[in-house]
Amino acid sequence: WSVTAEVAGVTAQQHLGPHVAPAIAWLRSRRDATTLLIGGRNLGAAAWAPATLQLSIRGTERVRWPVAPGFFLKQLELPAGALDAPSPYLPLEVRASNPSGAAVSLEQFDLQSPGVPMFGYADGWQEPEYNPETGRAWRWMSEEAVLWVRPASHDVTLTIDGESPLRYFDEAPIVTATVGAAEIARFKPSSDFVQRIVIPVRTLEQTAGRVVLRCSRFFVPGKNGQGDQRHLALRVYKVSVD
Secondary structure, X not given: OOOOHHHHHHXXXXXXXXXXOOEEEEEEOOOOOEXXXXXXXXXXXXXXXXXXXXXXXXXXXXXEEEEOOEEEEEEEEEXXXXXXXXXXXXXXXXXXEOOOOOOEEEEEEEEEOOOOOOEEEOOOEOOOEEEOOOOEEEEEEOOEEEEEEOOOOOOEEEEEEEOOHHHOOOOOOOEEEEEOOEEEEEEOOOOOEEEEEEEOHHHHHHOOOEEEEEEOOXXXXXXXXXXXXXXXXXXXXXXXXX
């Protein structure tokens, strides 16, 4: 697993990953239906063939997905009884097979019963990073970044905790959040910020949980086409939903 930058470092040092040996998650047994979320990266080059991601519970395959090179985010609906077991926990095994031999990194995971808010980082987000000197973790978002927010039975509050953009821009950018055609927030952060955004339940249901964040400015760290060519707009320390 590589769900944090620190854990990813240990996984890399030990030459592990789901492409080497199954990644195991212990799931609490329960009778109700659940939603499983898993995300990460196929680290192969863009032109390479997709990897195959396989999820099994108690030795029974539940799903098999093709995963193209780059970032991925998947959801799986498990029916009532799928996690019912006499023991308190049961194993989920995640395997990756890649014809190119490239590594697969598992960077997101969650599993919740109905009604519990969930979210995942989708298109436009960069990999998790960590500064061991400060103990601070973050993800960069690009000029357009998508969050998947699980529709619940009530309005959901999305909270974004980020760094002041004035550390890398000469003026504050405009940041918007849209769900479908509806703009639900617009703000202009000029310092470290915590932005809370209420998402109406009906709007979220109509777009299958897709929330799009846009920032009016971004930069590329590498110069003259060399080095880091990522589009970086905002450094985000934490995202949460409730």
